[in-house]
Amino acid sequence: MSITYLEAIREAQAKALADDPRVFIYGQDIGAFGGAFKATKNLAQEYPGRVLDAPISEDAIVGAAIGAAIEGMRPIIEMQYADFSTPGFNQIVNQAATLFWRTQVPCPITIRLPSGGTSGAGPFHSQSMEALYAHYPGLIVMTPATVEDAYSMLLEAVAIDDPVIFCEHKRLYYHLKAPALPTEAMPVGKARIARAGRDLTIVAYSAMVQDALAAAEELAAEGFEIEVVDLRTVKPLDTDTVMASVARTGRLLCVGESFPWGGVTAEVLARVATEGFGLLDAPPQRLNAKDTPIPYHPNLWLVHRPTAQSVCAAARNLLQM
Amino acid sequence: MSSERLLAGRRRLSHAGKETVCAGTLNPVTISVMLQTLESRGTQEAASSFPAQYLKAFRFMLLARVLDEKMAGLYRAGKIQGGVFLGRGQEALSVALGLALRKGDVFAPLIRDGAGRLAFGEPVLDAVRTYLGSALGPMRGRDGNVHRGRPRQGLLPMISHLGAMISVVNGALMARRFQKLDGCVGAASIGDGATSTGSFHEGLNQAAVERLPLVLVVANNQYAYSTPNDRQFACEDLMDKAIGYGIPAHRVDGTDLEDCLRVLAMVVAQVRAGGGPQMVVGRLLRLTGHAEHDPGHYVDPQLKKSPLGRDCLTAAEERLLREGWANADAIRALRQQVVQEVSEAVATAQREPAPDPYKENWCALSSAHLIDVFEVPSLTSPP
Numbered sequence: 001m002s003i004t005y006l007e008a009i010r011e012a013q014a015k016a017l018a019d020d021p022r023v024f025i026y027g028q029d030i031g032a033f034g035g036a037f038k039a040t041k042n043l044a045q046e047y048p049g050r051v052l053d054a055p056i057s058e059d060a061i062v063g064a065a066i067g068a069a070i071e072g073m074r075p076i077i078e079m080q081y082a083d084f085s086t087p088g089f090n091q092i093v094n095q096a097a098t099l100f101w102r103t104q105v106p107c108p109i110t111i112r113l114p115s116g117g118t119s120g121a122g123p124f125h126s127q128s129m130e131a132l133y134a135h136y137p138g139l140i141v142m143t144p145a146t147v148e149d150a151y152s153m154l155l156e157a158v159a160i161d162d163p164v165i166f167c168e169h170k171r172l173y174y175h176l177k178a179p180a181l182p183t184e185a186m187p188v189g190k191a192r193i194a195r196a197g198r199d200l201t202i203v204a205y206s207a208m209v210q211d212a213l214a215a216a217e218e219l220a221a222e223g224f225e226i227e228v229v230d231l232r233t234v235k236p237l238d239t240d241t242v243m244a245s246v247a248r249t250g251r252l253l254c255v256g257e258s259f260p261w262g263g264v265t266a267e268v269l270a271r272v273a274t275e276g277f278g279l280l281d282a283p284p285q286r287l288n289a290k291d292t293p294i295p296y297h298p299n300l301w302l303v304h305r306p307t308a309q310s311v312c313a314a315a316r317n318l319l320q321m
Numbered sequence: 322m323s324s325e326r327l328l329a330g331r332r333r334l335s336h337a338g339k340e341t342v343c344a345g346t347l348n349p350v351t352i353s354v355m356l357q358t359l360e361s362r363g364t365q366e367a368a369s370s371f372p373a374q375y376l377k378a379f380r381f382m383l384l385a386r387v388l389d390e391k392m393a394g395l396y397r398a399g400k401i402q403g404g405v406f407l408g409r410g411q412e413a414l415s416v417a418l419g420l421a422l423r424k425g426d427v428f429a430p431l432i433r434d435g436a437g438r439l440a441f442g443e444p445v446l447d448a449v450r451t452y453l454g455s456a457l458g459p460m461r462g463r464d465g466n467v468h469r470g471r472p473r474q475g476l477l478p479m480i481s482h483l484g485a486m487i488s489v490v491n492g493a494l495m496a497r498r499f500q501k502l503d504g505c506v507g508a509a510s511i512g513d514g515a516t517s518t519g520s521f522h523e524g525l526n527q528a529a530v531e532r533l534p535l536v537l538v539v540a541n542n543q544y545a546y547s548t549p550n551d552r553q554f555a556c557e558d559l560m561d562k563a564i565g566y567g568i569p570a571h572r573v574d575g576t577d578l579e580d581c582l583r584v585l586a587m588v589v590a591q592v593r594a595g596g597g598p599q600m601v602v603g604r605l606l607r608l609t610g611h612a613e614h615d616p617g618h619y620v621d622p623q624l625k626k627s628p629l630g631r632d633c634l635t636a637a638e639e640r641l642l643r644e645g646w647a648n649a650d651a652i653r654a655l656r657q658q659v660v661q662e663v664s665e666a667v668a669t670a671q672r673e674p675a676p677d678p679y680k681e682n683w684c685a686l687s688s689a690h691l692i693d694v695f696e697v698p699s700l701t702s703p704p
Contacts, residue, residue, distance in 0.1 A: 024499060050499075055530055060488035060523035067427075067492025070472045073499060075492075088521070094480050095489065097685070102464045104470045106687035137685035161687040189691050236693040 003181060008147045009039050011110070012154035013076060017047045020074060023158060024050040026061060027078030027112075036080050037114060037173060059090030065109045067094050074108050074158055080299035082113035082167065083127045083250075086309060096163040097138030106161035112152070116169040116207055116257055117305055121294035128206070128256070131164040131169045131263035134235040140164045141235040142188070145209035147178035149232060152185030160188070169207040176210070191238035193245065197227035200251040200319055202311065204244055205231040208255045212257050214308035219315055226315065234264045242268060250281035253318050255306050261290035282321035287314045355533050371582075372646045378420055378440070378578055379637050382412035385436035386634055388445060391663050396613045401452050403465050408433035410608030411540050413633035414573065416440050417581035418508055418538050421589035427493045427507040429477040429486035432467045433540065433607070434510050443476055449666040455673040472497035482517035485535065487524025494533040506593045508536040513553055514545025516562060520687040528598040529566040535598035536589055540575060543629070544605035547619045563600040575605030576631040578640070606630045 003011070016023045025040060031053040034041035035208035044051035054061045055321035058079065065075040067144055079085045085092065092111065099107040134141045140162055144150040150168060157164035186192060195216050204212040209230045229245050231238065246252050252272055254265040265286035272284055289305045306314075389407040396405040408415060411433040419440025422428055428441050435448065449459025449529040451469040460469050460478070470478030477493075481487055490507040497505045500550075515521050516539060541559055543550055556562060563570035573584040581603065588599050606629045610617035624630055641647040684692050 057523035059520050060527040063488025064492030067489040068496040070497030071493045073496045090482050100687045101685045103472050
């Protein structure tokens with residue numbers, strides 16, 4: 001028996017529906033059809049009236065979730081693709097994110113964003129939006145990299161009294177497997193040492209954790225011990241764990257799949273440079289996608305985003321500095 | 322002509338307003354007693370006496386107008402930071418909506434809904450405290466002016482992005498449905514400008530698809546900031562937009578309190594009964610600039626002179642006198658009463674502490690333990 005990342009997301013939602021009558025799911029094609037990726041497969045049948053198809057209206061979908069949350073519900077929103085959250089951006093950053101600050105009334109909504117690139121998906125079905133949402137006060141942004149985290153963090157997201165942007169990576173949906181669902185989890189907001197090492201720290205999140213681990217494995221054959229930090233949530237950002245790792249290794253490479261300007265990798269580097277400058281033996285480095293829209297053709301896409309190979313190359317370069 | 326258009330036809334009151342409470346011209350004491358009696362009764366019963374309802378509405382309109390003028394004065398005196406947005410000319414439509422709603426309903430007012438807010442139950446002090454930035458107000462200085470509310474009491478605090486509150490009301494109504502709470506109505510107020518937004522389209526369509534008990538009130542005050550109707554939309558009438566969503570729309574003369582009261586009471590009752598969402602379009606003129614910084618020179622003088630430019634508050638007062646529902650002394654006393662109410666609220670709020678930036682809890686999350694920490698304690702030595 002094994003369970004995939006996607007099945008874990010489906011199971012977490014089933015558990016949330018079963019455990020809490022305040023939970024409902026709202027999104028496009030998620031009802032009887034079970035969702036574009038089948039993340040809500042059979043849930044509409046198992047929980048009648050609580051898994052609702054929405055019109056193609058991201059703004060109104062998020063707005064309704066906020067209104068329902070004010071009235072005591074705990075909605076889970078599925079955006080069909082993370083890319084399509086932009087028409088709902090206003091409600092997320094201006095309404096959901098400001099509600100508690102303005103009124104002291106919490107806004108417990110979970111917005112699932114099927115994120116990141118897959119082969120052939122092109123400019124509008126591949127984006128990673130975590131940096132945009134992390135920029136705004138009042139939001140929590142989760143980026144699970146493992147099957148276990150996909151499950152436990154989604155349950156945490158539903159339980160948290162604040163809006164949570166849950167960035168689940170589409171490339172992990174079918175390929176990433178675990179023997180079973182987890183029975184315990186690390187606290188939200190804590191980063192995880194995915195692999196211990198002493199020569200260089202690679203900080204990654206979401207699917208890039210898997211690429212970083214592959215790169216670390218390859219570099220181990222060359223005699224380097226690479227430490228991989230999985231951020232798990234990019235907001236809050238567990239600076240302590242990152243800093244402690246950099247203190248051990250003296251070298252930092254931060255890897256993200258999204259565009260290079262600003263973003264999570266820039267934030268990690270800024271914090272380490274300002275707070276932990278003395279810990280560094282070499283200039284901190286970062287690796288991102290190229291500063292162009294995400295290309296359709298697999299040949300182009302493979303070079304557009306970081307991969308285990310490019311992570312390896314960047315790490316080798318940094319190890320020689 | 323569609324059935325919606327027929328519904329939209331003006332409805333004139335048949336009764337002459339001679340029966341029940343209003344047996345003669347009222348003196349101030351009688352008005353006061355009458356209003357207290359009204360407040361202690363249910364809305365249904367109060368509505369059964371039209372003159373009493375009219376007078377109750379007039380009092381809220383007057384209170385809103387006096388409150389607005391006080392806020393404008395404080396703005397000009399430099400006592401209020403940011404904007405002051407007046408509801409002048411829109412009180413009749415607004416109050417009619419507020420009165421048609423009741424406890425347990427959801428209301429998302431817009432910037433010119435002072436009268437409707439008061440009628441829905443918002444304390445005068447909430448407005449004053451928010452404008453003056455009192456630490457004791459509902460927004461505690463974190464948001465100002467018309468961006469106030471009490472979400473837990475069904476009064477939603479607007480964000481500035483127009484049309485955005487419609488779907489939030491929808492969601493509150495969806496929650497009521499999940500919770501099996503029947504008989505609730507949700508109302509959202511917007512202006513002509515907001516009908517051009519995507520949020521308006523998405524929100525109205527969503528309400529129609531879900532058959533939610535939503536009343537959407539559009540105050541067509543002819544200008545969105547400085548932009549006139551002919552640069553805002555190209556349909557013949559804003560009511561036409563409702564047809565596209567498969568919902569009924571009604572026209573109301575926003576300068577006429579009676580028309581507003583009748584149509585809003587009817588629409589809210591129909592929606593409450595479970596007939597699905599409906600839209601009301603009030604035609605009126607904004608008798609002020611967009612906000613107090615704006616003299617509104619661009620408003621067409623012909624419009625001001627037209628029937629659209631009639632001041633609904635003056636018209637309502639004239640009607641009270643004409644029908645003998647109140648005499649001049651009673652209205653004068655009423656005015657003194659509301660002036661005093663506003664003055665007391667201002668005096669109270671002005672004595673209250675301003676928010677202290679050094680004592681402020683700078684945490685945007687309810688889950689305080691999940692706040693991101695930017696002041697990282699410096700690491701002096703590796704762990």
